[in-house]
Amino acid sequence: DTGVSQDPRHKITKRGQNVTFRCDPISEHNRLYWYRQTLGQGPEFLTYFQNEAQLEKSRLLSDRFSAERPKGSFSTLEIQRTEQGDSAMYLCASSIRTSGVSGANVLTFGAGSRLTVL
């Protein structure tokens, strides 16, 4: 078990460019979450998947943002036409939906992908 992996760790881009982040969850985890965190704030929920189905999206997720989780494995978060306000740490977390299991529903986070939009 290598934990939750996120790539790239850092991305610097110019305003108007598209960026894509990848998250590889813990292999047996069927739930995957994306959060965004800005300096001095707690993480804000963006979206979550159960297997390959995207079950909830935040109003923060404008039409420039899209997330996918093909085949219920890794996930990608794409931001189109980036704006300076998109600069933040993008965090991915995973958990397993199983009742009665010790540690069930514990969120495990990756190290994050930091985006800087110039």
Added chain:
Amino acid sequence: KQEVTQIPAALSVPEGENLVLNCSFTDSAIYNLQWFRQDPGKGLTSLLLIQSSQREQTSGRLNASLDKSSGRSTLYIAASQPGDSATYLCAVRTSNAGKSTFGDGTTLTVKP
């Protein structure tokens, strides 16, 4: 809408002191509450998770309590060490599925 508040925003203590971090939430119908630690520029590390049916959880020098009726949780850190310096965040989940709502954290500094 669930709102989570952590006060104080920052706390500085001398090494060896016992301390309490606070987390308040507005909707008492929670599923679980999880405490995390975050080092600067890093991701979140889970410390303790308390299910709604539990009153407290312990791990080493850490003890977390939950009082749903008053909408409060506390994280107790015994015999603090400089290595405990970090930001501590609490997150509340309102249902089995879906999102957790985070507070903005308490930044702890433990001075040698």
